[in-house]
Amino acid sequence: MSTTPSRSDPTESAPTSSIFTAAVTLSETEPEHFDIAYLATTQPCPWPKAYGGDLVAAAAAAVMRTVPDGATGKSLQSMHSYFMRPADIGAEVRYEVELLRDGRGYSTRQVRAFQNGKPIYVALASFAAGEPGATFAPGVPDAPEPETLPSSAEYLSGRQGGTMTEESKAYWGGGRSFDMRHVDGPVYLEVEGERVPHQALWIRPYDALRPVPGLTRPQRDLAALAYVCDYTILEPILRVLDLPWAQPGLVTASLDHAMWFHRIPEEGDTDGWLLYAQEAGHIDAGRGLGHGRFFTRDGLHLATVAQEGMVRAA
Template sequence: MNPDAAGGLDRTHREDASRFLAAIALEETEAEIFDRAFLVTPQHVPWPRAYGGDSVAQAAAAALATIGDDRELHSLHSSFLRPVEVGLPVRYEVELLRDGRGYSTRHVRGYQHGKPVFMTTASFQVPEDGPEYQPAAPAAPLPESLPSSAEALAGQRGSDAVDYWSSGRSFDMRHTAGPLYTGSVDAEVAGSRATGDAETDGVWVRSFAALPDDRRTHQLALAYVCDYTILEPSLRALGAHWSSPGLVTASLDHSMWFHRPARVDDWLLYAQESAGVQSGRALNLGRFYTATGELVATVMQEGMIRGV
């Protein structure tokens, strides 16, 4: 039996993109609330609630399914309303708010067990020419010089979490400042890093396997992968890591802007920084750059951080 179909972790430690592609595989169904509706199933993770990137990418896919090929997704503004149960379908209802000459707007709500769990407003634009500016990409070591997650976690395999981090996420992720999976992976994190300066992280990201030659799939891959590490600059600032005893995190709200097309089966640098932590909430900024320094997308996300 396929372990994913049974709801368990794939013990073959496969390194392909099938989990991401399954996460965005929509099935259209009859709308009950808005104009169109789709069903899609969150993918397995080794903890009770689904990965937040599932919700972001799935809602974006539902919105894209209602838009003509002449328009490009350029922004998402989202709220995580309730934890999503793994392995059970989420129903995404899409409201067609506006189709103008240059822009279109969609509102999407995800429902599970009859309750709203996620919502987003997506905006689309007919591409046009105009002046350009972007902040420069930060200096970073080449991805080939950095250990993969599997290499960083070598010798710790055996738990669902470590196996998942190593190769179960469809994407190869290589940290420029050391990963924060466990304290033994990054010993520096045990000391205080809260110096008053912006805490920054860089993660090189690339899908394990080639993705379909379709611009929308690569946009959805960006939306999917962006939630994995966006809280890490704030964790690093607090001297915490993903395995810290008592740590509880959750995504609260999320905004994303798409600037240029890019392939996510080529290396992208995800430059991230903490904009502050207070009241159990952390605000973080992320920017995706190509290997040649072109800005592809920008992310802002607020998350809950408790227990540190």
């Protein structure tokens, strides 16, 4: 099967957010193991396996479809995931949801993803109605305005190095649905900036996010955060180890992933710039732990991410 980056509509001449939309568009099917089942198709990428955020976002869409936010007042609060096997690219994945509990204030779901008859991903998801109480959130880090920073496409234009192919450059520069601008300099061809265990980047969809069948606007926006978070969460680890993505022999893989959704994005939040502040938590035994926080441009803390990944360098 082809792994050539696609924008879903070959007539579109500029990058769009349509790949994300396709990733979280599910169709209902008969369950084989649990209560409810959906099918989704993994999206193109220039690697041997599907993008991990593709699975997380599709799983989030699957569980959110079983807890209608308008009817219950509950929204996705957290997801805790394990990646067990790589997923084929451009192929169907079956997401089966088990309805574990529906209480007055909280609901719990389990979702397992199957491909080629084997489980490839599993997650537990919690939904909460919320209640009045004290609030605290970390301050947003200082960062230059996103308009002053080069896009990935602008940075990669005319550059060569390592294992970065033209196909990879097209994907990193316009095939991920989101414009990503590194505050500290990217780590595509070389590690730019200091070899420190932290970085930040501005993220925005190439165009306004499209409606997703079966999801409300707030649910779609939470799925968008789940989708985009995995692209760069291991980069602080690569930065401190001085390993760019194009390093020959570099192999990375998502092992487990946790995400907490602190507030529902307001209308337009995820169509605008979000600051994604990240740091390396620990590196040892061929694994690295990354942390990340999403902030709106006016400083509201939307979500927190933690992920451990395998990092192998030849």
